[in-house]
Amino acid sequence: MKICICILAAMFSLSLASTTFAAKGNKGLRGQVVSVADDHMSIVVNVGRKADAKEQTIKLASAAEVTVDGKKVELKDLKENLKAGYYVMISPADGEATSITATSSKPEKKVK
DSSP, rough: HHHHHHHHHHHHHHHHHHHHHHHOOOOOEEEEEEETTTTEEEEEEEOOOOOEEEEEEEEEEEEEEEETTTTOOGGGGGHHHHTTTOOEEEESSSEEEEEEESSOOOOOOOOO
């Protein structure tokens, strides 16, 4: 019985560690807004470096949290607040976006 409990505890702690590492490795998606859909449920973002840049359509979760220049924005008001050219950080990078942070000016690079 003690062996089963130890094995289960070890498996549980390993599963927690793997999700933590996965979350830290997922930096999200960064790019510039190209357009916002009329239904407010997707945006087109230009991602990648200049030479390798490509447009990608991002679907938004119905409960997505959006911040534009530090101000929280409702999805229904997205089209009038999120303009083409704005810089965005979208999380997660895969699947429906649950968090979008946008700025009208280019974010400063972090010094390492």
